[in-house]
Amino acid sequence: MNEIFTKSMARNVYYGGSIFFILLFLALTLDTTIALPERDHRENITEQVAHGKTIWEENDCIGCHTLLGEGAYFAPELGNVYKRRGPGFIKAWLKAMPTNVPGRRQMPNFNLTDEELDALEAFLKWSSEINTANWPPNIEG
Amino acid sequence: MLYSSQAVAKPYFIAAIGLFVGQILFGVIMGLQYVVGDFLFPLIPFNVARMVHTNLLIVWLLFGFMGASYYLVPEESEKELHSPKLALALFWIFLGAGVLTILGYLLVPYAQLAELTGNSILPTMGREFLEQPTIIKIGIVVVVLGFLYNVGMTILQGRKTVITLVLLTGLVGLAVLFLFSFYNPTNLVLDKYFWWWVVHLWVEGVWELIMASILAFVLIKVTGVDREVIEKWLYIIIAMALITGLIGTGHHYFWIGAPEYWQWWGSIFSALEPIPFVLMMLFAFTMVKNKRREHPNKIATLWALGTAVVAFLGAGVWGFLHTLAPVNYYTHGTQLTAAHGHLAFYGAYVMIVLTIISYAMPILRGKESEANCEQAQRFETWAFWLMTIAMLCITLFLTVAGALQVYLMRAAENPLSFMVMQDKIALWYWLREGAGVVFLIGLVAYIASFFVGDKKAG
Numbered sequence: 001m002n003e004i005f006t007k008s009m010a011r012n013v014y015y016g017g018s019i020f021f022i023l024l025f026l027a028l029t030l031d032t033t034i035a036l037p038e039r040d041h042r043e044n045i046t047e048q049v050a051h052g053k054t055i056w057e058e059n060d061c062i063g064c065h066t067l068l069g070e071g072a073y074f075a076p077e078l079g080n081v082y083k084r085r086g087p088g089f090i091k092a093w094l095k096a097m098p099t100n101v102p103g104r105r106q107m108p109n110f111n112l113t114d115e116e117l118d119a120l121e122a123f124l125k126w127s128s129e130i131n132t133a134n135w136p137p138n139i140e141g
Numbered sequence: 142m143l144y145s146s147q148a149v150a151k152p153y154f155i156a157a158i159g160l161f162v163g164q165i166l167f168g169v170i171m172g173l174q175y176v177v178g179d180f181l182f183p184l185i186p187f188n189v190a191r192m193v194h195t196n197l198l199i200v201w202l203l204f205g206f207m208g209a210s211y212y213l214v215p216e217e218s219e220k221e222l223h224s225p226k227l228a229l230a231l232f233w234i235f236l237g238a239g240v241l242t243i244l245g246y247l248l249v250p251y252a253q254l255a256e257l258t259g260n261s262i263l264p265t266m267g268r269e270f271l272e273q274p275t276i277i278k279i280g281i282v283v284v285v286l287g288f289l290y291n292v293g294m295t296i297l298q299g300r301k302t303v304i305t306l307v308l309l310t311g312l313v314g315l316a317v318l319f320l321f322s323f324y325n326p327t328n329l330v331l332d333k334y335f336w337w338w339v340v341h342l343w344v345e346g347v348w349e350l351i352m353a354s355i356l357a358f359v360l361i362k363v364t365g366v367d368r369e370v371i372e373k374w375l376y377i378i379i380a381m382a383l384i385t386g387l388i389g390t391g392h393h394y395f396w397i398g399a400p401e402y403w404q405w406w407g408s409i410f411s412a413l414e415p416i417p418f419v420l421m422m423l424f425a426f427t428m429v430k431n432k433r434r435e436h437p438n439k440i441a442t443l444w445a446l447g448t449a450v451v452a453f454l455g456a457g458v459w460g461f462l463h464t465l466a467p468v469n470y471y472t473h474g475t476q477l478t479a480a481h482g483h484l485a486f487y488g489a490y491v492m493i494v495l496t497i498i499s500y501a502m503p504i505l506r507g508k509e510s511e512a513n514c515e516q517a518q519r520f521e522t523w524a525f526w527l528m529t530i531a532m533l534c535i536t537l538f539l540t541v542a543g544a545l546q547v548y549l550m551r552a553a554e555n556p557l558s559f560m561v562m563q564d565k566i567a568l569w570y571w572l573r574e575g576a577g578v579v580f581l582i583g584l585v586a587y588i589a590s591f592f593v594g595d596k597k598a599g
Binding site for chain 2: 005007010011013014017018021022024025028029031032035036039040042045049050054056057058059060061062063064066067068069070071072073074075076077098100101102103105110126127130131132133135136137138141
C-alpha cells in the first residue's frame, strides 16, 4: 500500500476533492435559491409575518418546539399547528399558559399583546404553507 | 513540556472541564423535566435549561480546541507560541463572555435579554444553538480572530507540518462559517438553509479536520509511529470527511422547503459519511498495533481509541440509521435525532478533547514520567467506561423512545397526538435519566482522577 498510494496522492485527493465538492455545493445552492420562491411563497411574507418571526425568535420557542422538524423535541411540532388546530387556537392557547397542572410539562406565559399574538399566528400560518415535500407524514406533526 | 508557552493550554483545559460539569448538570435537569414536567418551573423552564446545556457544550468544546491548539502548535512548529499573553487575555475574555451569557439565560427572561442586548439592531437570537445575544456573537468572532492570529503566526513562522496545516484549515473554516450566524433573513426557509452552514458544516465538516489533526498528534506521541505514515492517513481521512460531508448537508434539506432533488443528493452523500469515521477507527487501531514505543500514559491511548470507535458509532452508525430520505420522512424531528446527536457529539468531540487533555495534562502539570501514576490512571479508566457506557445507554434508550414515537404518532393506524404519545414512552425517558445520572457519576470520577495519588506534583 505504501508504494502504490503515496502521501502526495492522498494530499491531491484532499485538495482536489474538497475544491470540487465545495464548487458543486455552491452550484446546488445557487440552483436552490433560484427554485425557492416557488416553494416558500415569499410573496406572502407580510410585515406581520416578519414580526411574528421576530416574536418566535425572541421568546426562544425553538427551545421546546420543533418547526419543520428542527428544534427541541419537548413540545409539539408547530410547522403545521395552524392547520392542525385552526385559526384562533394559537392565541387562546398562549393566553391560557401555564396550565399549572402538577407534574405536567409547563409552558411559560410570555405576556404577549393581542397584536403580537396575531403576528405569531400569521407567521405560523405562513410556515404551514411552505412546500415541505409533504412532510410531516400526518397532521399530528 | 518542550516549550514553556504550551503552559497556556492548562487554564483552557481546566475551564473546559468546569463548563462540562455545568453542561451535564443541566442535562440531568432537562432529563427529569421530560418526565416530571413541572420540575423547577417557572424558575428554569425547559428551553432555558436546554440553551444552557447546548451552549455550554459548544463553549467548552471550543475551549478544548483552543487549549489543544495552544498545546500542540508550539511543539509541532518547534517554536514558542507567538504571544502567550494574548492567549491568556483571550482566555479571560472568552470565559467572562461565556459565563455572562449563561447567567443572562438563567436570570433574565429571554425576550428581555434580547431587548437588553439590542437584538433588534441586528437580530440573530432565538435560533437553535445560536441563541447567544448578537453582542456575544461579535465577541466570539473577536476572540476567535485573536486566537487564529496567535496560532497562525506561530505556524507560519515555524516548522509547517501536515497536522498544523490541517488544524489551521479546520479552525479558519470554523471561524468563517460562524459568520453565517449573523445572516438571519425573514424568510424561514432561507434562514434554515444557511443556519445549517454553521451547524452542519461545523460538526460534519471543519470540526472533523480539527478532530483528525488532534488525534494524529496524540497518536504520533503515544505510539511513536513514523510521521509520514500518520500524515498520509490524515490526508485521506479529511479528504473523505469533506467529500462526503459537504453535499451531505443535503440530509437537512429534505423537509424544510428546499427542492426535492436534495433527497437524492443528501441520501447518497450522507450514506457515505461513515467512511471517514471507519478510516479514523482503522487509523487509530493500526497505529496502536504498530507502535514503536511504550508510552506510560495508557489512558490517553484508551481515549484515542475510544474517540475513534464511539465517533464511528454515534456519527457513522446512528447517523446512517435515519439519514436516507424515505426513513427520515418518518424519523425527522424525533428522539432518534437526539439519540444520534448525543452519541456523535460525545464520541467525536467530547472524547477527542478528553484525549488531548488526558495526554497533555500530566505534562502540563510537570509529571516527570509524562503520565499520571497508576492509581490515577486506573481512576480515569473507570471514568472512561462509566461515561462511555452511560452515553451508549442514553443513546439506546432514546433510540427506543424515538422508534416508539415514530410508530405511535406517524405510522400507527390511529396516530396519537404529541403529548399523549409522550406519556406512553415515559419509561424510556426514566431509563435515560438513570443513565444520565451514571454519566454524572463518571464525570465526578473523572475529575477525582486529577487529585488521586502523587501528592507532590498535584
